[in-house]
Amino acid sequence: MPREFTRAERVSDAIQQELAALIRSEVRDPRVGMVNVNEVQISRDLAYGKVFVSFVDERDQSQIDEAINALNGASGYLRKLLASSITLRIVPKISFIFDESGRRGQHLSALIDRAMSADKASQAAADDDAPQAGGEEQ
Numbered sequence: 115m116p117r118e119f120t121r122a123e124r125v126s127d128a129i130q131q132e133l134a135a136l137i138r139s140e141v142r143d144p145r146v147g148m149v150n151v152n153e154v155q156i157s158r159d160l161a162y163g164k165v166f167v168s169f170v171d172e173r174d175q176s177q178i179d180e181a182i183n184a185l186n187g188a189s190g191y192l193r194k195l196l197a198s199s200i201t202l203r204i205v206p207k208i209s210f211i212f213d214e215s216g217r218r219g220q221h222l223s224a225l226i227d228r229a230m231s232a233d234k235a236s237q238a239a240a241d242d243d244a245p246q247a248g249g250e251e252q
Contacts, residue, residue, distance in 0.1 A: 122156045130154040145184045152213045163206035166213035185210040
């Protein structure tokens with residue numbers, strides 16, 4: 115039997131789609147830039163929401179903090195726009211949080227690639243040091 119989705123999950127999906135479009139079209143702050151809305155978590159009473167975002171371009175921690183502060187500063191405006199586009203009795207208060215899962219995944223992938231290349235290099239060195247079979251003994 116398929117799993118049924120809760121109201122909070124359906125609302126979070128709708129808010130995620132709408133917020134992605136609103137940030138792209140309505141937020142003009144140059145500190146924000148291009149944003150991916152990765153996930154929206156809504157409380158069970160639909161009063162509060164956490165919006166997990168990542169940025170398309172490479173940024174250092176101070177630029178990330180500035181962009182998150184800019185998004186949190188615009189959260190009231192975005193909430194007002196959400197209220198006009200999504201029909202809800204209560205539009206959740208939203209707060210933006212930087213999602214480091216993409217950055218962490220790239221770092222882990224680089225570590226795995228480095229370990230694999232080191233393993234191949236050590237295997238090749240071991241094969242070169244092994245005595246050659248056949249031909250030298252007569």
